[in-house]
Amino acid sequence: MLCIICREPQEKMSDEHVIPDSIGGFYHIYNVCVVCNSKLGELVDSPLVNHKLTDLYRFFQNIKGKSGKVPNPFYGITFYSKEEPEIKARIDVGNEGDIKIKYHPIVKVKESNGFVESIEIEVDTENEREIDTLINKIIKRKGIPESDIVKSEFRREIRTGGVGGKWEMDTLKFKIGLLKIAYEFAVDSIPEYYSDKNAVEISKVLKGANYEEVNKYAIIGNGLDAKIIEPFKDYLDFESKNHYLILTESNYGLLCLVKLHNLFYVGIVLSDKKYLNFHDTIVGLNDIENREFNKYKFSDVVNKCLASQHSFRFAYNLRSEDEAKELGDPNYRYEGNEKGEIPLYRYNGERYPFLVHELLERSHVEFSRCEDLVISRYYFDNDSEYFVKTMGTGKLYQVVAAEITQKQVRKF
Numbered sequence: 519m520l521c522i523i524c525r526e527p528q529e530k531m532s533d534e535h536v537i538p539d540s541i542g543g544f545y546h547i548y549n550v551c552v553v554c555n556s557k558l559g560e561l562v563d564s565p566l567v568n569h570k571l572t573d574l575y576r577f578f579q580n581i582k583g584k585s586g587k588v589p590n591p592f593y594g595i596t597f598y599s600k601e602e603p604e605i606k607a608r609i610d611v612g613n614e615g616d617i618k619i620k621y622h623p624i625v626k627v628k629e630s631n632g633f634v635e636s637i638e639i640e641v642d643t644e645n646e647r648e649i650d651t652l653i654n655k656i657i658k659r660k661g662i663p664e665s666d667i668v669k670s671e672f673r674r675e676i677r678t679g680g681v682g683g684k685w686e687m688d689t690l691k692f693k694i695g696l697l698k699i700a701y702e703f704a705v706d707s708i709p710e711y712y713s714d715k716n717a718v719e720i721s722k723v724l725k726g727a728n729y730e731e732v733n734k735y736a737i738i739g740n741g742l743d744a745k746i747i748e749p750f751k752d753y754l755d756f757e758s759k760n761h762y763l764i765l766t767e768s769n770y771g772l773l774c775l776v777k778l779h780n781l782f783y784v785g786i787v788l789s790d791k792k793y794l795n796f797h798d799t800i801v802g803l804n805d806i807e808n809r810e811f812n813k814y815k816f817s818d819v820v821n822k823c824l825a826s827q828h829s830f831r832f833a834y835n836l837r838s839e840d841e842a843k844e845l846g847d848p849n850y851r852y853e854g855n856e857k858g859e860i861p862l863y864r865y866n867g868e869r870y871p872f873l874v875h876e877l878l879e880r881s882h883v884e885f886s887r888c889e890d891l892v893i894s895r896y897y898f899d900n901d902s903e904y905f906v907k908t909m910g911t912g913k914l915y916q917v918v919a920a921e922i923t924q925k926q927v928r929k930f
């Protein structure tokens with residue numbers, strides 16, 4: 519079996535998480551080899567899942583990891599007391615996501631003529647036990663005899679102000695994790711994409727963890743801009759914490775929009791070829807609460823958002839003034855009108871072996887909206903002519919499109 523990352527035939531394949539499981543991904547594929555899987559985890563997934571923003575998000579949402587702990591987004595950052603900048607601190611996060619400020623000990627050694635006059639140590643009240651250890655270290659280093667030491671102690675509470683710190687954030691590396699998600703989703707959803715020349719290039723970028731090359735593909739949005747998914751906001755519930763993958767067309771070519779939590783948003787241009795039309799857009803929904811990942815056609819997503827009660831009408835190709843008049847008659851009915859099972863005829867009166875709703879399923883559809891009403895317009899193919907039969911007179915009228923108006927009742 520060919521591995522989609524190294525593109526070599528491999529015997530040992532793995533269970534690859536397209537969206538890393540540590541951020542609640544439930545999308546698995548099985549065509550990445552064991553070696554590539556482990557490299558991807560280390561060099562490609564890691565800058566994304568260990569990103570300070572991922573930690574910060576999980577911290578604010580109180581999402582515990584496998585260790586049962588809420589991550590500490592402040593780890594590794596030195597904070598400074600606002601009132602006395604020489605006082606340094608770090609911030610710890612408790613198991614329940616509570617914040618604790620821990621001051622670093624301050625040690626001042628006063629010397630004159632090469633002799634130590636005094637050692638002053640300030641520690642956090644919680645760390646009083648550290649004082650002796652620190653003093654002993656200094657005494658040893660300075661070679662002070664035990665008999666010369668006079669200990670005194672005083673306490674004061676000084677740490678009342680806030681702390682500030684400098685937070686450095688990766689703005690480049692994490693995008694490779696998003697590129698991987700988009701690439702694997704596309705290969706899994708459009709099999710012929712695997713042979714695309716851009717797909718071959720992207721698999722090399724991923725295999726070599728070539729961070730600089732990612733910006734060639736991650737060109738829509740800066741990685742954090744929610745605006746890029748707006749064209750889909752009417753139907754997809756972007757307020758939810760769920761992850762969404764959207765494979766669609768764009769002016770650039772094949773595009774994958776990736777939304778992880780309410781945090782990372784990026785548009786990856788996967789190819790200059792289009793592969794899909796807008797109405798064939800594929801939506802991958804990673805439902806965190808129900809722990810599952812499913813793919814949907816965007817047109818099915820739209821239908822799931824709409825109430826079943828709807829109005830239906832045809833667009834006619836009228837051949838004369840008389841036809842227009844007849845159709846305008848309030849008593850005009852065509853066969854199947856009441857039941858919604860509408861038969862279709864050829865010009866010569868021969869009946870087609872399918873009904874209107876079957877024709878709709880394979881027609882090009884365009885959506886438009888008016889407040890909470892959604893209008894789906896289905897255009898029939900031009901290869902054939904379709905007619906409906908008038909009740910009573912049996913006259914045939916040509917129909918070229920159909921329009922269904924439905925109320926939107928939910929987002930997906």
Ligand SMILES: [Zn+2]
Nearest residue numbers: 521524551554
């Ligand atoms: Zn491989």
